[in-house]
């Protein structure tokens with residue numbers, strides 16, 4: 001198991017995913033890596049080489065450095081209500097991937113998400129209204145109330161389905177709307193995966209198998225010089 005904080009240098013997208021899985025394992029088993037944060041602060045003051053960028057919800061129970069057991073300088077953390085992928089998130093991810101060179105993007109949802117529940121219930125409140133409509137449209141939420149016996153956020157199965165859809169849709173939006181990121185993924189220099197954090201167990205379930213996320217999972221192959229890719 002990897003036991004030190006890492007940077008993006010000389011690791012593959014698959015390595016980056018493995019580091020996050022191992023970090024989450026340490027979190028749920030209370031085997032946190034000992035860290036001197038002031039020492040890390042000193043070592044990172046001149047620059048950063050984080051290995052992953054994680055788009056997650058602002059929920060106070062889902063801080064990514066904690067649930068992935070990472071220290072300073074290891075990951076970009078991009079957060080908003082409902083882990084919605086919009087223009088500011090896309091720009092931040094392009095900086096992380098194309099400028100700084102992270103090896104993995106994770107779109108991370110979570111169980112018990114207030115934004116998902118609010119979107120399902122068609123909550124209207126100032127600027128939050130438009131944000132939640134990125135998760136589901138008013139027409140969709142109205143349709144669910146017609147189709148389901150309980151088409152509200154009290155329906156746990158519906159909340160889980162919308163949570164899953166939201167992270168998968170986030171990955172699709174990144175790939176559709178960012179040619180720069182799509183090119184890096186196609187060149188296998190960058191991986192992108194959806195995942196869901198369980199606020200009751202601390203476990204993160206990644207959708208990184210081909211069946212879960214065809215074409216977007218980081219491969220097990222190490223990065224090769226361009227033009228020398230082989231199957």
Ligand SMILES: [Zn+2]
Nearest residue numbers: 057059113114
């Ligand atoms: Zn949330």
